[in-house]
Amino acid sequence: MPHGEPGREPILQVRGLVKHYPLTQGVVVRKQVGAVKAVDGVDFDLYQGETLGIVGESGCGKSTVAKMLVNLERPTAGEIRYKGEDITRLSGRALKAVRRNIQMVFQDPYTSLNPRMTVGDIIGEPYEIHPEVAPKGSRRQKVQELLDVVGLNPEYINRYPHQFSGGQRQRIGIARGLALRPEVIVADEPVSALDVSVQAQVINLLDQLQSQFDLSYVFIAHDLSIVRHISDRVGVMYLGRIVETGTDAEIYEHPTHPYTQALLSAVPVPDPEAREHRERIILSGDVPSPANPPSGCRFRTRCWKARERCALEVPALAVPAEFRYAEGPAAHDSACHFAEEKQVVP
Amino acid sequence: MRQRIMIAMAMALEPSLIIADEPTTALDVTVQAQVMDLLAELQRELHMGLILITHDLGVVADVADTIAVMYAGRIVERAPVHEIYRAPAHPYTRGLLASIPRLDQKGQDLYAIKGLPPNLTRIPPGCAFHPRCPMAQDVCVTEEPPLARVTYEGLVAERRSACHFWKETLDASR
Ligand SMILES: Nc1ncnc2c1ncn2[C@@H]1O[C@H](COP(=O)(O)OP(=O)(O)OP(=O)(O)O)[C@@H](O)[C@H]1O
Ligand code: SF4
Ligand code: SF4
Ligand SMILES: [Mg+2]
Numbered sequence: 165m166p167h168g169e170p171g172r173e174p175i176l177q178v179r180g181l182v183k184h185y186p187l188t189q190g191v192v193v194r195k196q197v198g199a200v201k202a203v204d205g206v207d208f209d210l211y212q213g214e215t216l217g218i219v220g221e222s223g224c225g226k227s228t229v230a231k232m233l234v235n236l237e238r239p240t241a242g243e244i245r246y247k248g249e250d251i252t253r254l255s256g257r258a259l260k261a262v263r264r265n266i267q268m269v270f271q272d273p274y275t276s277l278n279p280r281m282t283v284g285d286i287i288g289e290p291y292e293i294h295p296e297v298a299p300k301g302s303r304r305q306k307v308q309e310l311l312d313v314v315g316l317n318p319e320y321i322n323r324y325p326h327q328f329s330g331g332q333r334q335r336i337g338i339a340r341g342l343a344l345r346p347e348v349i350v351a352d353e354p355v356s357a358l359d360v361s362v363q364a365q366v367i368n369l370l371d372q373l374q375s376q377f378d379l380s381y382v383f384i385a386h387d388l389s390i391v392r393h394i395s396d397r398v399g400v401m402y403l404g405r406i407v408e409t410g411t412d413a414e415i416y417e418h419p420t421h422p423y424t425q426a427l428l429s430a431v432p433v434p435d436p437e438a439r440e441h442r443e444r445i446i447l448s449g450d451v452p453s454p455a456n457p458p459s460g461c462r463f464r465t466r467c468w469k470a471r472e473r474c475a476l477e478v479p480a481l482a483v484p485a486e487f488r489y490a491e492g493p494a495a496h497d498s499a500c501h502f503a504e505e506k507q508v509v510p
Numbered sequence: 511m512r513q514r515i516m517i518a519m520a521m522a523l524e525p526s527l528i529i530a531d532e533p534t535t536a537l538d539v540t541v542q543a544q545v546m547d548l549l550a551e552l553q554r555e556l557h558m559g560l561i562l563i564t565h566d567l568g569v570v571a572d573v574a575d576t577i578a579v580m581y582a583g584r585i586v587e588r589a590p591v592h593e594i595y596r597a598p599a600h601p602y603t604r605g606l607l608a609s610i611p612r613l614d615q616k617g618q619d620l621y622a623i624k625g626l627p628p629n630l631t632r633i634p635p636g637c638a639f640h641p642r643c644p645m646a647q648d649v650c651v652t653e654e655p656p657l658a659r660v661t662y663e664g665l666v667a668e669r670r671s672a673c674h675f676w677k678e679t680l681d682a683s684r
Contacts, residue, residue: 221538329626360565361642364609364622371619386539393611393620412616430543432568434610436591439572446547447540 173247174209175348175380176233176266181206181242183228187455201454202228204404206242207481210348215374215381217395217412219388219427223451224401226384227271230352233382234268235259246348264294267346271353273333277325283336284321287311290343297344310339313376315369331362335369342373350382355390367394388431392416400424403462404454406481410496418493420484420503423463429508443508461501469502477501513545521552527559534569546573567606571595576667579603582628582638585657589669597683599660599671601643604683637674645675645682 184199203225210216218226231237233244235251243250251262270276277286288307291298298306308318314335325333334354341349351370355363367390374381385391391398392412399409400423408421419425426445433442447466452458461479464470484503487495494505513533520528530549534542550573553560564570570577570591577594579587579602587600598604605623625642628634634641640650653674660669660676673679 221540331626359627360567361606361609361623362626364620367611368619368622388539389611392613393616427539430539432542432546432566432572434567434571434595434607436571436595444543444547446543450541 172211175212175247176208176210176382177243177245177248178206178208178210178229178233179243179245181229181232181244182240183225183232183237184240198455201404201457203232203239204454204457206401206404206406208399208406208409210380210382211396212347212380213374213378214396215383215394217391217398218382218384218401218406219386219391219398220401221386221427221451223454225404225454226401227352229401230268230350230382230384233348233350234266235263236268260293264297264344265346266348266350267341267344269334269337269341269349269351269354272357273330273337274357276337277333279325282322282324283311283328286325286336287340287343290340294344306343307339310342313342313373314339329362330358331365334358334366338366338369338373342377345377346379348380348382350384352384353386354383356385356387363390370394388416388428400427403451403457405462405499407463407500408496408498409481410493414493414496416509417507418496418505419508420487420494420496420498420505421500422467422469424498425506425508426466445508461499471502473501513541514548517545517548517552521556524556525558527561528553529561529563531563532565533562542569549573567610579606582633583630584638584672585670586639586672587670588657589660589671590667593665593667593669597680599669599676599680599683600673601645601675601679602639604679605642605644637672645673645679647674649674 181203182205183203184201186196187198187200188194189197206229208216220226228237232239239252244252246262246266251259254262284304284307287310288303291303308321311318311320316332316335328336355366358366371394373379383391383394395412397409397411398415399406400415400421402423408415408419408424415424416428419428426447429443429445449466452465458465460475460477464474479499479501481497481499483495484498484500534545546569549560562570562573574591577589577591578585579600581602587594587598587603594603595607598607608621609623611620623642628638636652637650637655640646643650655672655674657670657672658676660671
């Protein structure tokens with residue numbers, strides 16, 4: 165099981181989460197011919213007040229996990245327990261009450277805000293569904309407070325999204341995410357679409373809001389240095405599954421899964437001095453299709469350590485046997501039959 | 511895969527210079543490494559020049575010999591790769607490098623360049639970076655800085671910076 169902090173209940177527990185999108189053929193008679201296994205058995209815990217970073221390359225299923233957490237997609241199987249209660253089974257009023265507490269911040273501030281709505285209407289829209297949080301008369305003031313909280317001028321309440329820059333729009337998206345006073349924020353690539361010079365501003369804002377409102381974050385991003393900066397723990401995804409989880413130091417300094425090692429070694433570091441003495445693991449081949457993932461370990465078609473066992477047995481996400489009784493940073497969850505430490509970051 | 515086909519098509523003409531405009535996205539780190547590796551190998555074999563356009567300061571540090579930094583339509587700094595990462599001579603470059611998260615900054619605020627990139631139809635007068643620059647003086651508002659030659663002991667290759675105060679910036683960076 166994931167580590168986490170002793171004595172604290174996880175606020176979210178995700179177990180065996182699966183999302184398969186049916187692949188159909190035929191126009192008149194639609195027949196299911198297979199499934200895109202976008203997410204195929206994901207487990208993790210999120211503790212109160214912490215940030216769990218989720219990293220992985222394009223198409224590995226990060227956004228699909230995010231959408232299931234905020235109930236924009238229904239899981240094919242698995243559980244999402246919020247404070248112990250499986251929210252995938254809820255409906256009606258009970259579901260609505262829980263949804264309020266888990267909100268999302270989207271990647272693209274250019275397409276995720278309705279261009280015909282004013283900023284005030286965008287941020288206040290969640291109150292239409294949850295009027296109990298802000299009675300009609302108090303909404304304008306609440307929205308202005310939120311604008312202030314995210315560092316925007318409260319007087320901009322009547323402006324439209326196109327009057328703002330990318331970074332400011334992302335602040336609007338964050339304000340909307342905060343409107344219902346959630347406990348959990350799922351941020352899916354919140355800075356990837358922003359100018360590099362503006363990303364740091366938004367990261368700092370997210371950091372500050374976390375302490376101000378005791379928020380728990382699931383922070384999805386492909387930028388490994390930003391994820392390390394903001395995360396307490398990190399999960400690495402490959403082809404629909406989490407292959408390794410641990411604290412940021414465990415993952416970045418003591419990775420034991422070959423995919424994590426390859427990923428870390430492939431990140432370009434902004435230091436030309438590191439060029440000569442860095443070992444690069446260049447993987448061969450492409451990521452297989454999630455409609456037809458390899459048997460056993462999904463990474464085996466690109467793994468330089470793959471052996472027969474890797475094709476036959478699915479490696480479980482657990483502390484590998486060789487580290488189980490050892491103390492130290494290598495003893496964290498890693499889904500590999502032949503896990504071993506390898507230092508890859510200079 | 512598509513990237514590799516594009517590269518193969520470009521190479522078929524045996525060019526002496528190849529311009530790669532954001533050839534990879536950072537969304538795919540391991541694929542990016544494959545593509546950059548391929549480009550570097552071809553470049554070695556065919557002795558061709560490479561102009562690599564990217565916003566990723568990691569990618570340039572990995573492959574470039576010389577770096578030109580652009581801001582609001584102009585080159586504001588040009589230098590050999592090792593020199594620029596060791597000590598930037600333009601406040602914009604300095605800000606960009608400072609805003610990359612570093613290990614020893616965990617739990618602290620990241621350095622952030624204030625403000626926003628300018629609207630290209632309303633580029634500020636003088637130095638276009640002055641509204642965001644922590645070192646700006648009066649002269650920066652009125653006079654556009656030329657891409658001046660940067661010199662110091664030990665520098666062998668040509669290095670340039672479009673900042674009235676490149677010396678001060680360089681000293682502050684060291
Ligand atoms: N509605 C859908 N129908 C069919 N397939 C889908 C659907 N949504 C996503 N997929 C597929 O599921 C896989 C996972 O997609 P997802 O968007 O979760 O990946 P991601 O990790 O967020 O990628 P990125 O880094 O590019 O955002 C992909 O192969 C994608 O093509
Ligand atoms: S289980 Fe086998 S194929 Fe999978 S990562 Fe480990 S060694 Fe590689
Ligand atoms: S010229 Fe002035 S405003 Fe421009 S970068 Fe240099 S110090 Fe800053
Ligand atoms: Mg995504």
